[in-house]
Amino acid sequence: xxxxxxxxxxxxxxxxxxxxxxxxxxxxxxxxxxxxxxxxxxxxxxxxxxxxxxxxxxxxxxxxxxxxxxxxxxxxxxxxxxxxxxxxxxxxxxxxxxxxxxxxxxxxxxxxxxxxxxxxxxxx
Ligand SMILES: [Zn+2]
Numbered sequence: 001x002x003x004x005x006x007x008x009x010x011x012x013x014x015x016x017x018x019x020x021x022x023x024x025x026x027x028x029x030x031x032x033x034x035x036x037x038x039x040x041x042x043x044x045x046x047x048x049x050x051x052x053x054x055x056x057x058x059x060x061x062x063x064x065x066x067x068x069x070x071x072x073x074x075x076x077x078x079x080x081x082x083x084x085x086x087x088x089x090x091x092x093x094x095x096x097x098x099x100x101x102x103x104x105x106x107x108x109x110x111x112x113x114x115x116x117x118x119x120x121x122x123x124x
Pocket of ligand 1: 028058084087
Protein backbone atom coordinates (compact mmCIF):
# COMPACT_ATOMS: atom_id res chain seq x y z
CA UNK A 1 0.00 0.00 0.00
CA UNK A 2 2.84 2.30 0.87
CA UNK A 3 4.21 2.09 -2.69
CA UNK A 4 0.87 3.11 -4.17
CA UNK A 5 0.71 6.13 -1.89
CA UNK A 6 4.15 7.30 -3.06
CA UNK A 7 3.15 6.86 -6.71
CA UNK A 8 -0.01 8.88 -6.10
CA UNK A 9 1.93 11.71 -4.46
CA UNK A 10 4.48 11.77 -7.30
CA UNK A 11 1.65 11.84 -9.88
CA UNK A 12 -0.01 14.78 -8.17
CA UNK A 13 3.32 16.57 -8.06
CA UNK A 14 3.95 15.97 -11.78
CA UNK A 15 0.43 17.14 -12.58
CA UNK A 16 1.01 20.41 -10.71
CA UNK A 17 4.25 20.98 -12.60
CA UNK A 18 2.45 20.39 -15.91
CA UNK A 19 -0.29 22.85 -14.93
CA UNK A 20 2.32 25.44 -13.97
CA UNK A 21 4.11 25.04 -17.31
CA UNK A 22 0.86 25.37 -19.24
CA UNK A 23 -0.03 28.51 -17.30
CA UNK A 24 2.54 30.37 -19.42
CA UNK A 25 0.11 31.61 -22.04
CA UNK A 26 -3.54 32.62 -21.93
CA UNK A 27 -6.14 32.08 -24.67
CA UNK A 28 -4.83 35.12 -26.54
CA UNK A 29 -1.44 33.49 -27.00
CA UNK A 30 0.43 35.77 -24.63
CA UNK A 31 1.79 35.23 -21.15
CA UNK A 32 -0.13 37.04 -18.42
CA UNK A 33 3.06 38.36 -16.91
CA UNK A 34 6.46 39.30 -18.27
CA UNK A 35 9.53 41.01 -16.92
CA UNK A 36 11.73 43.32 -18.88
CA UNK A 37 14.46 45.90 -18.42
CA UNK A 38 14.20 49.25 -20.19
CA UNK A 39 17.66 50.72 -20.68
CA UNK A 40 16.14 54.15 -21.42
CA UNK A 41 12.94 55.92 -20.43
CA UNK A 42 9.85 54.79 -22.32
CA UNK A 43 6.67 56.71 -23.07
CA UNK A 44 3.57 54.57 -22.52
CA UNK A 45 0.61 56.64 -23.62
CA UNK A 46 0.65 59.73 -21.40
CA UNK A 47 3.09 58.26 -18.89
CA UNK A 48 6.86 58.50 -19.09
CA UNK A 49 8.42 55.51 -17.40
CA UNK A 50 12.02 55.92 -16.20
CA UNK A 51 14.54 53.30 -17.25
CA UNK A 52 14.62 50.25 -15.04
CA UNK A 53 13.21 46.81 -14.48
CA UNK A 54 9.48 46.31 -15.03
CA UNK A 55 6.82 43.72 -14.59
CA UNK A 56 4.34 43.88 -17.46
CA UNK A 57 0.96 42.29 -16.92
CA UNK A 58 -1.63 41.51 -19.55
CA UNK A 59 -5.01 42.08 -17.88
CA UNK A 60 -8.61 42.16 -19.02
CA UNK A 61 -11.11 44.81 -17.97
CA UNK A 62 -14.26 43.29 -19.36
CA UNK A 63 -13.45 42.76 -23.04
CA UNK A 64 -10.70 45.39 -23.05
CA UNK A 65 -7.06 44.32 -23.04
CA UNK A 66 -4.97 46.45 -20.69
CA UNK A 67 -1.20 46.26 -20.30
CA UNK A 68 -0.03 47.26 -16.83
CA UNK A 69 3.61 48.27 -16.31
CA UNK A 70 4.96 48.18 -12.77
CA UNK A 71 8.51 49.15 -11.96
CA UNK A 72 10.51 46.83 -9.73
CA UNK A 73 13.39 47.57 -7.38
CA UNK A 74 13.07 51.37 -7.26
CA UNK A 75 12.34 53.74 -4.39
CA UNK A 76 9.57 55.55 -6.30
CA UNK A 77 7.86 52.83 -8.28
CA UNK A 78 6.57 54.08 -11.61
CA UNK A 79 3.44 52.51 -13.06
CA UNK A 80 1.50 52.87 -16.29
CA UNK A 81 -1.59 51.21 -17.69
CA UNK A 82 -2.41 51.26 -21.37
CA UNK A 83 -5.39 49.84 -23.21
CA UNK A 84 -4.51 47.88 -26.28
CA UNK A 85 -7.13 47.23 -28.96
CA UNK A 86 -6.38 43.53 -29.05
CA UNK A 87 -3.68 40.94 -29.06
CA UNK A 88 -2.60 40.52 -32.68
CA UNK A 89 -1.53 37.13 -34.03
CA UNK A 90 2.03 37.01 -35.26
CA UNK A 91 3.91 34.47 -37.31
CA UNK A 92 7.36 35.97 -36.90
CA UNK A 93 10.31 34.56 -35.03
CA UNK A 94 8.55 34.97 -31.68
CA UNK A 95 11.45 36.84 -30.15
CA UNK A 96 11.02 39.68 -27.69
CA UNK A 97 10.90 43.11 -29.27
CA UNK A 98 9.66 46.62 -28.60
CA UNK A 99 8.61 48.94 -31.42
CA UNK A 100 9.01 52.68 -30.79
CA UNK A 101 8.15 55.86 -32.60
CA UNK A 102 9.81 59.23 -32.18
CA UNK A 103 7.30 61.72 -30.85
CA UNK A 104 8.17 65.35 -30.12
CA UNK A 105 10.98 65.36 -27.60
CA UNK A 106 10.66 61.67 -26.88
CA UNK A 107 12.51 59.04 -28.86
CA UNK A 108 10.73 56.11 -27.31
CA UNK A 109 6.97 56.27 -27.62
CA UNK A 110 5.94 52.65 -27.32
CA UNK A 111 3.99 51.45 -30.37
CA UNK A 112 4.01 47.71 -30.00
CA UNK A 113 5.69 44.93 -28.12
CA UNK A 114 5.97 41.20 -28.25
CA UNK A 115 7.54 38.64 -25.99
CA UNK A 116 9.55 35.53 -26.67
CA UNK A 117 7.38 32.47 -27.40
CA UNK A 118 4.11 34.44 -27.44
CA UNK A 119 2.02 33.81 -30.55
CA UNK A 120 0.47 37.28 -30.37
CA UNK A 121 1.79 40.81 -29.93
CA UNK A 122 0.42 43.94 -28.28
CA UNK A 123 -0.19 46.90 -30.59
CA UNK A 124 -0.84 50.23 -28.92
ZN1 LIG B 1 -4.46 41.13 -25.06
